[in-house]
Amino acid sequence: xxxxxxxxxxxxxxxxxxxxxxxxxxxxxxxxxxxxxxxxxxxxxxxxxxxxxxxxxxxxxxxxxxxxxxxx
Numbered sequence: 198x199x200x201x202x203x204x205x206x207x208x209x210x211x212x213x214x215x216x217x218x219x220x221x222x223x224x225x226x227x228x229x230x231x232x233x234x235x236x237x238x239x240x241x242x243x244x245x246x247x248x249x250x251x252x253x254x255x256x257x258x259x260x261x262x263x264x265x266x267x268x269x
Contacts, residue, residue: 204227212230213226214229232252233245233249
């Protein structure tokens with residue numbers, strides 16, 4: 198369910214710019230930033246790159262695009 202909220206013009210401008218680069222709509226870009234920010238706030242010791250890698254790995258697992266790792 199969507200909710201109407203007021204956001205600053207500067208935030209919308211930045212979201213539009215980044216959304217264009219990453220092929221996301223303005224709302225999806227803001228959702229992405231929100232998700233990353235929430236994870237970072239809950240886990241301040243994790244780097245941005247590590248958080249992105251975790252999210253990619255989770256998506257791969259959901260799509261069953263995983264393989265076994267064999268220790269040697």
